[in-house]
Amino acid sequence: MVRFTDKHITDFMFVDIDSKRRTTMPGYDDYFKMGKDFQDNLMKQYKEGLESIGKLYGMTDVMENFAKASGMDEKNNPVNAWYEAVKAYSPGEGSYDAYSKMMNYTWKTFQDQMTKFPELMKTWGAADMGSNFSMPTMMDIMSRMSESSAIYNQVFNFWKDFQDSMPLDTPEKIKAFTKKSEDLIAENVKTMMSTMLPPQFADLGGSYATLFENMNGTFKSFASPWLPDQAAMTDIIRRMMEGDSEAYSDYIRYVSDAYTNSFGKIFNLVGIGVNREDTEQQAQTLDSYMRLMFSYTELVSLILKIARKTSEALTQDYAAAMTDGSEPMDFKKFYSMWLKTNEQAFENFFASAEFTKAFNQFASDASQFKIKSDKLMEKMLAQIPVPTNTEMKSLYKTVYDLRKEVAALQKQVQELEKKAAAK
Amino acid sequence: MEESEKYMVDFYGKVLKGVENMMNTSPEDLKSDTLEKELVFQIGKSRLFHYKPLVEPDKVLKIPTMITYALVNRQYMMDIQPDRSVIRNFLEHGLDCYIVDWGYPTREDMYMTMEDYINWYMNDFVDYIIEHSGCPKINLLGVCQGGTFSSIYTALHPAKVNALVTMVTPVDFETNDGLLFAWSKSMDIDSLVDAYGTVPGSLMNISYLLLKPFDLIVDKYIGFGEKMDDPTYLQNFLRMEGWIFDSPDQAGETLRQFVKDLYQDNKLVKGDFKLGGETVNLKNIKCPFLAVVADYDHLVPKAASEPILDAVGSRSKKLLNFPVGHIGMYVSGKSQKQIAPQISEWLVNHSA
Numbered sequence: 001m002v003r004f005t006d007k008h009i010t011d012f013m014f015v016d017i018d019s020k021r022r023t024t025m026p027g028y029d030d031y032f033k034m035g036k037d038f039q040d041n042l043m044k045q046y047k048e049g050l051e052s053i054g055k056l057y058g059m060t061d062v063m064e065n066f067a068k069a070s071g072m073d074e075k076n077n078p079v080n081a082w083y084e085a086v087k088a089y090s091p092g093e094g095s096y097d098a099y100s101k102m103m104n105y106t107w108k109t110f111q112d113q114m115t116k117f118p119e120l121m122k123t124w125g126a127a128d129m130g131s132n133f134s135m136p137t138m139m140d141i142m143s144r145m146s147e148s149s150a151i152y153n154q155v156f157n158f159w160k161d162f163q164d165s166m167p168l169d170t171p172e173k174i175k176a177f178t179k180k181s182e183d184l185i186a187e188n189v190k191t192m193m194s195t196m197l198p199p200q201f202a203d204l205g206g207s208y209a210t211l212f213e214n215m216n217g218t219f220k221s222f223a224s225p226w227l228p229d230q231a232a233m234t235d236i237i238r239r240m241m242e243g244d245s246e247a248y249s250d251y252i253r254y255v256s257d258a259y260t261n262s263f264g265k266i267f268n269l270v271g272i273g274v275n276r277e278d279t280e281q282q283a284q285t286l287d288s289y290m291r292l293m294f295s296y297t298e299l300v301s302l303i304l305k306i307a308r309k310t311s312e313a314l315t316q317d318y319a320a321a322m323t324d325g326s327e328p329m330d331f332k333k334f335y336s337m338w339l340k341t342n343e344q345a346f347e348n349f350f351a352s353a354e355f356t357k358a359f360n361q362f363a364s365d366a367s368q369f370k371i372k373s374d375k376l377m378e379k380m381l382a383q384i385p386v387p388t389n390t391e392m393k394s395l396y397k398t399v400y401d402l403r404k405e406v407a408a409l410q411k412q413v414q415e416l417e418k419k420a421a422a423k
Numbered sequence: 424m425e426e427s428e429k430y431m432v433d434f435y436g437k438v439l440k441g442v443e444n445m446m447n448t449s450p451e452d453l454k455s456d457t458l459e460k461e462l463v464f465q466i467g468k469s470r471l472f473h474y475k476p477l478v479e480p481d482k483v484l485k486i487p488t489m490i491t492y493a494l495v496n497r498q499y500m501m502d503i504q505p506d507r508s509v510i511r512n513f514l515e516h517g518l519d520c521y522i523v524d525w526g527y528p529t530r531e532d533m534y535m536t537m538e539d540y541i542n543w544y545m546n547d548f549v550d551y552i553i554e555h556s557g558c559p560k561i562n563l564l565g566v567c568q569g570g571t572f573s574s575i576y577t578a579l580h581p582a583k584v585n586a587l588v589t590m591v592t593p594v595d596f597e598t599n600d601g602l603l604f605a606w607s608k609s610m611d612i613d614s615l616v617d618a619y620g621t622v623p624g625s626l627m628n629i630s631y632l633l634l635k636p637f638d639l640i641v642d643k644y645i646g647f648g649e650k651m652d653d654p655t656y657l658q659n660f661l662r663m664e665g666w667i668f669d670s671p672d673q674a675g676e677t678l679r680q681f682v683k684d685l686y687q688d689n690k691l692v693k694g695d696f697k698l699g700g701e702t703v704n705l706k707n708i709k710c711p712f713l714a715v716v717a718d719y720d721h722l723v724p725k726a727a728s729e730p731i732l733d734a735v736g737s738r739s740k741k742l743l744n745f746p747v748g749h750i751g752m753y754v755s756g757k758s759q760k761q762i763a764p765q766i767s768e769w770l771v772n773h774s775a
Contacts, residue, residue, distance in 0.1 A: 141644075141664055145438070148644035156431055192640050331427035335645075343637040350602055350633060356609060364611035367618035374618075392530070393620065400534040403467070407543065 151191050152335070158184045159334045166322055178315050185311040188342075189303060249301050256294040281379065285372040292365040299358045302349075310345040314338060434648060441651025445661075448654070453662050456499035458510055460522070464551045468526030471548045477514040486585050486774040487519040487556045489548060493568035494525050494540070494677065495627055497669050500753050501566070504662055507754045509763045516767030521552055523569075527671045533620035535674035537572075537681065538699045545576050549583050560585035562770055567591050567723060567749070568681070574731065575691070575698060578707040586711040586773040587737075588766060591720055591749050593727040594705070594734060596689040600724035602634050607686035616675035624670030634721055663754070692734050706736035711773040715743045715752070715766060722749040741769065 158180065165177060236254060239247035314337070322328065329337070349355050378388045387395075464471040476483045490510070492498035501522065502508045513520050523545070528535065552561050562585050565573025570592025577584045599605040615622060632639050650656045690696035696703045712735050716728045725744075732742050745762055747755050752762060 141647075141661065144640075145644045145648060148641045149438070149648065151641050152434075152645050156427075159427070192636060331430060339637050339642055343635065346636055347602075351599070351605055356606055359606060360609050360611060364614050367611065367614035370618040371614065393533070396531045396620075397534055399531060404539070404543070407466075407547075 147191055151188050154184055154187050154191070155335055155338055156331055159331050162318065162334075163328060166328065167319075174316070174319060177319070178312055181311040181315040182308050185307040186304065189307050246305070249298060249305070252294060252298045252301060256298075259290060259294070278379070281372070281376055285369075285376050288365065288369040288372045292362075292369045295358065295362040295365045299362045302355060302358050306345055306349045307342075310342055314341050437650070437652045438648045441648065441657060444651060444654050444657050448658060448661065452658050453665060455503050455662055455666065457505060458502050458508065458514070463521075463555070464548060466544050466547055468528065468532065469544050470524045470526065471551060472522050472524060474510060474514055474520040474522070476517075476519065477511065478517045482517050483519050484517050484771060484774050485519075486558050486560065486562055487521055487552050488513070488562040488564055488770060489552055490520060490522040491545065491563065491565045491569035491573050492523065492525070493566060494673060495568065495624070495670060497666060497671070498522055498524050498566075500666055500750070503666060503754055504659065507759065509753050509758060512759060512763035513767050516764065516771065518767055518770060519556070521548070523548055525671065528621050528674045529672070530620050533675045536676045537575075540674075540677060541572050541576050542579070542699050545572060546580065549576075549580070553583065558585075559583075562586045562588070562774060564588040564766070564770075565590070565592060568593070571685070571691070574705060574708065574735075575696070575703050577710065578703050578705050579698065579701060581707050581709060584708075584710050586713070586770060587708060587735075588713045588715065588770065589728075589731060590715040590766075591717050591723045591728060591752055592714070592731065593685075593723045595692045595727050595730035596686050597692075598724060598726035600726045601721060603630065603722060604686065604724070604727065606630070607682055610682060610686075612679050612682040612687075616679045620675050621672040622675060622678055624672050627673065628668060628670050631722075692730060705731070705734040708735040709737055712737035712740040713743065713766065713769050713773075714741070715745070715762065717749055717752050718744055718746045719751075720749045739773070743769075 161180060162177070165173065232254070236247050236251050239250075318329070318334070318337070374389060378390060382388060459475040460472040461475070462470055463473045471489075490498070490501065492501070502510045505511065510520055510522070525540075549561060549563075553559060560583055563573040563577060565571070565588070567590070570589035571594060573587060574589060574592065574594060577587045596604060596607075599608070619626075647660050651660070684690045684696055688695070691703065691705065694702065694704055712732075714728065714731050716725055717723075718725065720728070729742065732740055743762075743765060745752065745757055747757055747762075752758060
């Protein structure tokens with residue numbers, strides 16, 4: 001069961017894609033946990049800061065009503081934590097208190113990290129001396145091999161199952177095997193995505209069922225009061241139940257539009273009151289997160305659609321070949337066919353306008369979310385004695401300009417020296 | 424069935440043997456970039472190296488050649504290992520080689536522009552070589568994006584370039600033959616650069632993996648597993664793999680301009696591209712020109728690299744096609760036996 005919480009936001013924001021390599025280093029876990037605790041706590045304070053949204057727009061009651069009406073499963077609710085923060089809003093504890101707590105925690109954690117860091121470096125250094133497996137290339141390759149071997153095994157087990165089930169001579173058998181084929185490709189996609197994306201995102205993309213499970217509660221709760229046409233929604237859900245893969249994309253677009261016209265507007269309202277800037281910034285960050293989740297879900301649903309179609313075709317072609325009385329294909333040949341068919345299908349899909357649009361939308365939304373989250377985080381960190389991103393960028397720009405100026409002046413001096421020497 | 428099950432058992436047996444080989448492999452075994460060279464000039468994080476000649480002094484070509492690689496990967500691909508070294512081949516043919524190492528940009532380099540890389544860094548490197556070699560002009564050899572930079576440089580500073588070679592170089596970005604070209608057209612590069620400042624190389628790598636996901640994420644490592652019990656194969660693979668994922672972060676402003684002006688607006692071949700306020704006219708390239716193109720290039724398709732031949736103003740120009748991929752241009756058997764020798768021969772013939 002996949003749970004997507006705001007902790008994943010911090011993973012996405014703070015952990016780079018190569019985190020797997022680092023997690024294998026001795027001593028990393030302790031250090032990483034400390035960092036994670038710090039990040040988690042920051043997000044906790046961030047959530048408490050969000051309470052002001054409820055206060056300003058009276059959304060606390062609205063959210064509670066949603067929960068009651070929809071029977072939301074908290075375990076599967078992607079923004080459950082945020083919802084919890086709003087629900088638990090207490091008028092006696094405002095965002096100022098939250099920021100104070102965050103500052104105290106930040107300072108303590110900073111000191112802890114500074115103490116721990118030399119020890120960690122020492123541990124890593126010793127490990128480097130002791131084992132070639134500390135070499136990044138080898139570590140990376142072992143990790144990638146492990147993932148590709150997992151897929152290889154999945155394909156092998158599928159092929160073996162295929163042989164055991166032969167002949168696929170009835171519609172029921174073919175249908176049952178097509179389902180297995182879908183499960184295989186869902187596993188394959190999940191494993192492949194884990195090599196490229198942070199684990200939380202990869203987990204989300206395991207199957208249509210997981211995607212739907214994770215998204216449905218939240219999207220429905222956020223969007224249902226504003227859904228323009230309940231009949232159209234019912235029709236989409238009926239098509240999903242019947243296994244129409246197009247319906248998943250339609251569903252995501254439908255709730256996305258509903259969100260844009262409801263909460264999407266609220267989150268982008270002009271703020272009022274003393275904390276106006278804070279609440280605006282917080283609401284817009286949450287909005288950018290929602291948009292990122294929509295575009296990510298749409299992208300994955302498109303990938304799964306192609307994977308499913310390819311898998312169906314592969315199964316049926318193979319079954320047809322076997323019923324023609326051909327010799328059973330050995331695993332190596334089956335793997336080659338699996339590889340070639342999938343590679344070709346995905347190459348065509350990746351070249352399509354549909355994929356390009358969805359991929360670029362996801363990349364754009366991810367960037368926007370990072371920009372907004374960074375700004376929010378910067379605001380929280382502004383009270384402690386560390387340079388902020390904006391300050392560093394200003395410094396980088398000054399250094400850059402000065403470097404250019406010095407280089408230009410050096411050239412002028414050299415030319416003057418040459419001229420003087422020539423006289 | 425039994426045969427296939429036996430195959431799987433054998434496969435994992437080879438993997439286990441391969442893991443043992445891995446444990447017996449030292450960093451020394453995996454070294455690239457082994458040819459002797461001297462650091463002669465440095466600006467910021469970028470360095471200019473001069474290779475030690477491999478022929479008698481009187482046989483070294485008088486006109487030096489500066490090799491410029493792309494920003495997105497590391498230049499030591501040209502000297503990946505002793506028996507697969509394009510540079511070694513050049514040196515053995517008497518070329519006097521310099522190479523630009525762009526380094527690893529960090530956030531302090533986020534404001535670096537294409538103008539900085541070309542009119543400042545490249546120009547200073549060229550000036551250094553001219554001053555220290557005594558030659559008024561040098562040869563430029565640009566690889567991939569480095570070829571685009573070299574072409575722009577030559578168009579703006581024709582008096583300093585004796586001959587220009589571009590290898591697997593994109594100049595016409597109109598095509599959608601390669602996925603990178605198709606995706607970049609509608610990419611929100613502003614948000615990406617604004618979000619990161621310097622765009623992580625690991626992000627760039629994800630897009631490269633997507634070009635052939637099943638081949639590059641699955642089959643490559645299955646193929647490796649099947650052969651990793653062979654120590655030589657294992658070392659070659661590890662060396663190559665190390666290079667592939669050794670991707671520097673990208674200075675944001677440079678990437679922004681490269682994507683917007685070239686991938687999206689295709690300004691260079693249209694004659695609309697400006698650098699430092701000056702319009703870049705590829706027809707200003709009048710020196711002898713050689714374009715080297717890979718037939719099976721999935722990163723820079725021929726539709727993007729071949730048009731440079733018509734775009735330049737050179738009278739003496741030549742196109743060399745080879746049935747290899749983008750990387751095969753440097754590490755394949757053809758690279759050593761045909762490609763590098765033909766480039767060397769062309770440069771020797773045009774450096775009189």
